Amino acid sequence: MAVYHEIVCEQALEQPRIPHDGQAELTPYLGCEHGCAYCYLAGLRPAQPGADAFDDVFIKTNVLEKLEKELARSTGQVIVHVGSLTDCYQPAEQTYALMPELLRLLLRYRVPMTLCTQSTLLLRDYDLIDALSRETYVEIAPSVTAVDESLQRKLEPHSASTTARLDMLRMLRQTHAVLGVQIAPVIPYLTDAQEDLVFLLHAAHALEADYVQSTMLYLRGAAKERFFTWVAREYPQLEEDFRRLYKTGGAERHYKNAYYERFHTLRKQLGLADHPRKLQRAMLQPETTQITLF
Numbered sequence: 393m394a395v396y397h398e399i400v401c402e403q404a405l406e407q408p409r410i411p412h413d414g415q416a417e418l419t420p421y422l423g424c425e426h427g428c429a430y431c432y433l434a435g436l437r438p439a440q441p442g443a444d445a446f447d448d449v450f451i452k453t454n455v456l457e458k459l460e461k462e463l464a465r466s467t468g469q470v471i472v473h474v475g476s477l478t479d480c481y482q483p484a485e486q487t488y489a490l491m492p493e494l495l496r497l498l499l500r501y502r503v504p505m506t507l508c509t510q511s512t513l514l515l516r517d518y519d520l521i522d523a524l525s526r527e528t529y530v531e532i533a534p535s536v537t538a539v540d541e542s543l544q545r546k547l548e549p550h551s552a553s554t555t556a557r558l559d560m561l562r563m564l565r566q567t568h569a570v571l572g573v574q575i576a577p578v579i580p581y582l583t584d585a586q587e588d589l590v591f592l593l594h595a596a597h598a599l600e601a602d603y604v605q606s607t608m609l610y611l612r613g614a615a616k617e618r619f620f621t622w623v624a625r626e627y628p629q630l631e632e633d634f635r636r637l638y639k640t641g642g643a644e645r646h647y648k649n650a651y652y653e654r655f656h657t658l659r660k661q662l663g664l665a666d667h668p669r670k671l672q673r674a675m676l677q678p679e680t681t682q683i684t685l686f
């Protein structure tokens with residue numbers, strides 16, 4: 393279990409890593425106890441000097457207070473990306489329960505949001521998400537990786553199973569939320585078999601997902617050696633193949649392109665969109681104005 397550290401933040405809403413007008417990130421927790429083998433957090437600067445990205449979790453205890461002030465003084469609308477940096481429904485949320493209050497605030501100010509999680513703890517807040525989705529744009533898009541459960545457990549030791557995440561989306565279909573399936577990251581040799589792709593895309597189609605996206609594993613900085621250490625332990629016969637394929641942060645172009653071609657061919661055959669852009673535009677345009685948050 394991770395060590396929890398309570399901290400105070402200067403502001404709740406932050407500029408996205410790629411700044412974009414009218415968009416903000418809301419990250420109640422720094423660090424992520426889910427500890428996925430491929431996680432990019434290992435390649436980023438730690439939340440505090442010497443902190444471990446997965447064993448030290450920092451809880452922004454004043455995030456509600458800050459968010460309320462920021463929303464109260466805003467003069468327009470911003471789309472808030474919740475949990476886009478670290479999982480907002482990670483185990484610490486069981487203890488700190490920041491999300492219900494954050495969602496109540498978003499509901500009070502009718503703030504559109506996107507949310508990405510690997511945890512079914514989100515269903516605890518089903519009623520709030522349902523209510524917000526009836527007021528404004530809400531997008532829920534969990535990632536899914538491995539179809540094989542034992543592989544998924546090794547890759548994502550503390551996250552909900554792929555089946556549970558797909559079931560969660562099925563339940564959310566009763567809300568007005570836009571639903572996405574992120575097949576990401578795709579792990580070469582391990583999760584990119586055609587039958588797995590067929591399974592996931594058919595599941596997305598069956599639950600009437602609004603869009604589906606897929607991204608192949610990218611390994612930045614220290615995240616690369618951490619992942620290779622995991623491969624050497626769990627699949628030693630593949631270590632050399634991975635090192636050859638990942639001479640840089642991304643997989644070799646020919647391998648990626650062949651995967652994306654298979655993905656888009658099947659996606660189009662099933663009539664699945666690959667981006668929620670049109671839905672976002674349609675739902676937000678009439679009321680979206682720029683605000684000064686940063």
Ligand code: SF4
Nearest residue numbers: 424426427428431478
């Ligand atoms: S859930 Fe996301 S942020 Fe958390 S460890 Fe996994 S990949 Fe990293």
